[in-house]
Amino acid sequence: MTLNRRKFLKNLGVTGSLLTLPSAMLNAKPLFRRGNIDLSNITLKxxxxxxxxxxxxxxxxxxxxIVLTDKNGQYELQSNATAEFVYISVPAGYAFPEEKGIATxxxxITKDSSSFKNDFSLEKLAVDDRKHxxxxxxxxxxxxxxxxxxxxxxxxPDLQAVVKSYPKDALIHGIGCGDLVWDEFELFADYKQAVALSGIPFFNVIGNHDMDIEARADEGSSNTFKKQFGPTYYSYNRGEIHYIVLDDVFFVGAAKSYIGYITxxxxxxLxxxxxxxxxxxxxxxxxxxxxxxxxxxxxGKPEEIGGGTVANRKQLYKMLAPYKVHIMSGxxxxxxxxxxxxxxxHNHGTVCGAxxxxxxxxxxxxxxxxVYDVDGSDIKWHYKSTGMPKEKQLxxxxxGKVQESPDEISANVWNWDNKWKVEWYEDGVLKGQMERRVAYDPWAVELYLGPQLPKKHKFVEPTLTDHMFFAKPSPDAKKITVKATDRFGNVYEESL
Structure with a gap:
């Protein structure tokens, strides 16, 4: 770890040298009393x-x-007063520390002396966490x-029912994948109450609507979130899986202006x-x-750098190249x-829908x-629609429901990926695979298309999707069945 740390400081250039300045210089009188950056040394142990x-x-x-604890579980880390937290990557085999459902x-770090001591107490799990x-x-x-x-x-209640459907000692945790609220920070308390009621510990991600939009730069935009949920980037372990959370919402200093970018x-x-x-x-x-x-x-537009995706993602992908990676986003x-x-x-549909x-x-x-089920290093998953059974997947x-295709039936298979198979039957006879086309979902068009819809938030519009499927039945067909098979061999059916 010492080598890593040296390399890190070296890479940091001038800033790195500031981190290790002699104490005489660190105690020198600043030119401006207000707003000076405190770089005094703090030993974390x-x-x-x-x-x-x-x-x-x-x-x-x-x-x-990052340092590792020694054989006695002791750690010592040279830091400075710009650091806000000392935190651990919870190791496999231990319960996640939590307070009313929020992972702690x-x-x-309190900065009233040159050292800060904190012990972390962890509880051993009674069950094998390779399954979770x-x-x-x-x-x-x-x-x-x-x-x-x-x-x-x-x-x-929907999440409570999912949690209840697992055996009593099953290990389940949640990831709040950002935009926990919509700029109204007093509602963080309600989000926390919802999490506490779910009965499982949640790790939380900062979203663009969880940021302080009055901040003058990105560095200050996460102040409120940190007070509520702690660091905005960290890692933890369960079984054979290494979990990482990053903050990819980069605030550019004007209200509601941000880009997808990892500092x-x-x-x-990382x-x-x-x-x-x-x-x-x-x-x-x-x-x-x-x-x-x-x-x-x-x-039909070229890729652009903006708020929709992460501008420096290719640098991230290079770092992740040696691993098998599932990215969770919202x-x-x-x-x-x-x-x-x-x-x-996996870019998820939302808890709030539209x-x-x-x-x-x-x-x-x-x-x-x-919902993701882990067995060793294998992960299986499904999308759980609120208020519907898990078998409802299309x-x-x-x-004629899709206006542009008046002679065709259509199906929306929302958690489709390229390893699914979507077939159709006419009066019990298999007719083959349906044709996948970029299209609008017709119900979304009904609910959201136009400047007057929906009443509550008129900016909502239907969005084009890759998971609409089409087939042309014969005029005298009596029953049409669509059968979707996911990558794990689970079969879901719906009939007209």
């Missing part, structure tokens, strides 16, 4: 333990450098108490974090803005899966969330 017994090899970080793997599950709640995004009521009356500070930290992960391991990486989607292609209010080489990205205006997102995906429309 303590012990990571289980009932007093030290746990060796646990990653401890200040968000800049961190401590804010997690859910991804993207964009609860409440703007009002009415939105909160919908979250509490619809989403919370160099995070990438330097480099050290990944140095501890064996090549070939499975990584689950969560962030708010998707690293990439098919939205620009579907709209932000778009549509469902989109893509896979290339070692990476698959901003709590109707039961579906702009691409026809029902409001809901992802919606079939009669002929």
């Amino acid at each position: 303590g012990k990571v333990h289980n009932k007093g017994k030290g746990i060796p090899g646990v990653q401890v970080t200040d968000g800049i450098n 793997f961190f401590r804010p 599950s997690f859910v991804v709640w993207a964009d609860p995004q409440m703007k009002s108490k009415k939105d909160v009521e919908l979250l509490m009356s619809e989403s919370v 160099e500070n995070q990438l330097q930290w 480099e050290q974090d990944l140095a501890m992960v064996k090549p070939g391991s499975t990584i689950v990486l969560s962030l708010h803005i998707p690293t990439f989607t098919g939205a620009q292609r579907r709209a 932000h778009t209010h549509f469902n989109d899966n893509w896979e290339e080489g070692n990476i698959m990205e 901003w709590w205006t109707g039961p579906i997102c702009g691409d026809g995906t029902p409001g809901g969330y992802g 919606r079939v429309y009669p002929k």
